[in-house]
Amino acid sequence: xxxxxxxxxxxxxxxxxxxxxxxxxxxxxxxxxxxxxxxxxxxxxxxxxxxxxxxxxxxxxxxxxxxxxxxxxxxxxxxxxxxxxxxxxxxxxxxxxxxxxxxxxxxxxxxxxxxxxxxxxxxxxxxxxxxxxxxxxxxxxxxxxxxxxxxxxxx
Numbered sequence: 391x392x393x394x395x396x397x398x399x400x401x402x403x404x405x406x407x408x409x410x411x412x413x414x415x416x417x418x419x420x421x422x423x424x425x426x427x428x429x430x431x432x433x434x435x436x437x438x439x440x441x442x443x444x445x446x447x448x449x450x451x452x453x454x455x456x457x458x459x460x461x462x463x464x465x466x467x468x469x470x471x472x473x474x475x476x477x478x479x480x481x482x483x484x485x486x487x488x489x490x491x492x493x494x495x496x497x498x499x500x501x502x503x504x505x506x507x508x509x510x511x512x513x514x515x516x517x518x519x520x521x522x523x524x525x526x527x528x529x530x531x532x533x534x535x536x537x538x539x540x541x542x543x544x545x
Contacts, residue, residue: 422492423494425494425499425530425535426492426494426499428535429492429494429499429501429528429535430490430492432451432528432535432536432537433487433490433492433501433503433526433528434487435447435451436448436451436537437485437487439451440475440482440485441482441484441485443475443476443478443481443482444476445472445473445475445476448471448472448475448476449468449472451536451537452468452471452472452536452537452538453468453529453531453536453537453538454468455467455468455538456468456471456537456538456539456540457538457539457540458470458471458539458540459539459540459541459542460542461520461522461542461543461544478512479511479512479513480509480510480511480512480518481509481510481512482507482508482509483507483508483509483510483517484506484507484508485505485506485507486505486506486507487503487504487505487524488503488504488505488506489503489504490502490503491503497529497530497531498527498528498529498530498538499527499528499529499530499535500525500526500527501524501525501526501527501528502523502524502525502526503523503524504521504522504523504524504545505520505521505522505523505524505542506519506520506521507519507520507522508520521544521545522542522543522544522545523542523543523545524540524541524542525540525541525542525543526539526540527539527540
């Protein structure tokens with residue numbers, strides 16, 4: 391079988407066109423959706439509100455029917471979570487959300503990440519590190535994403 395330059399050129403063009411078409415079809419799948427980006431911004435706002443121990447910011451990021459579960463097994467509603475997170479008995483020196491993933495499914499977003507943090511206890515100045523796996527469920531009502539539930543597991 392003999393292939394001349396013209397056939398090679400046409401074949402190459404066809405392959406290039408096919409490759410570009412395939413890339414065009416997969417590129418949108420690789421980009422984050424508008425909802426994923428909105429949730430990512432809320433997750434970061436939540437992290438910053440935790441570090442700042444800001445009750446107003448935390449309240450604005452959570453639905454009233456929040457279920458907040460700690461790695462100890464303790465479960466709090468919204469009011470209890472905000473009270474305990476901002477009571478001044480400890481302060482976060484750092485909180486890092488490592489390797490976050492966000493999956494939007496209809497009006498819900500499943501967020502997972504590795505939590506690495508350090509707190510300082512007000513009573514004795516003791517520094518306490520935490521290493522957790524976190525699962526957050528964010529819910530969209532209208533145009534607003536807020537935290538509906540959170541669960542933590544010790545690593």
